[in-house]
Amino acid sequence: MALNLSTTCESCKDENGSPPPPSFKEIISTHPTENGWKVFQHLCFYQGFWCFPLHLKGAMFAQHHFKAQATDVFLCSAPKTGNTWLKALSVAIVTRNDNSNNNLLLNKVPHECIMFLEKDLIKNPTAQSDEGRLPLVATHLPYTALPKSILHSGCKMVYICRDPKDAFVSLWHFARGIKINNNPDLPIDVAFELYSQGKSNFGPYWDHVLGYWKASQENPEKVHFMRYENLLTDTISEVKRLAECLGYPFSFEEEKQGSVEKLVNLCSLQNLSSLEINKNGKYGDAERGINNNVYFRKGKIGDWMNYLTPEMGEKLDNIMEEKLSGSGFTFREPN
Ligand code: A3P
16 A cells, blocks of 8 residues: 655544644655555554554653653553453452442543643643542553653553564454444454554554563563453463552452452453443543444454454564564463
């Protein structure tokens, strides 16, 4: 697909409809763009990753202004790899003995419970120093694009990744769920080509995974690397490990009383998707907000087989395998 290098476009306007500041405009105008996903903005390639201008602007703001607290834990992920679940579990873990916050998940979509670095900070820069905020911050930024203050403060990070085929199918559904202007649905094979070329929000996906994988190998006490598939198949053990990493381990008493199981049930797809706030609520501003229900779909391993041919699956597996080769990490099942 040809790159569109035109200077400005309607979708570069921010959420209030105002044109972006010149410096940002310049950046957008001099970097490759890709409009193939036809959602609400084009993608722009900057600092080695593809990103919607709206998020890029927030990311650049965070790179300059975010001051991490040493107690913060960053929940990092590429889109559609399980970050809603990771947020819900983390919120439930850190608030489980906090009377003022323990109903959060009943009243807010998990995304609204914690600060989303590249989305929320630019709207409310003082939120980072709010006394009452939870010690959790979410981001889709690749490791190499994180604000330096996160790396320098020695904060912990949790990264979740997912089989690329399921992550892609999930993303394709999501893109259909959030597109505007009644654009026709993007054919899955067109979206697949873009994804296979690395052109997806915060992609290439392989670089995203690789960045955090390497960091977790270099600094295992600081970067906890998780897989969505393991969280699905071995939920209790994974959640206990997550609680330890967040600095809120379950006590022996809590385990005996079934607190882990209770928390897992609270955060299950079935439970969260049945809550009124997640069935009918909206995330973000009233006009352009996203219906919360699009964050909850099937949550299954292998759903890709219902949408992609075996050849497409093999193609994506091969690309990932090649890109991850030598790293010690693979998505392929052992034979
Ligand atoms: P599917 O589209 O395959 O169903 P993200 O949260 O990063 O956007 O990822 C979205 C995927 O996580 C979706 O996958 C969604 O159904 C699944 N998901 C959302 N909440 C979940 C939960 N509580 N438990 C398990 N999976 C969940």
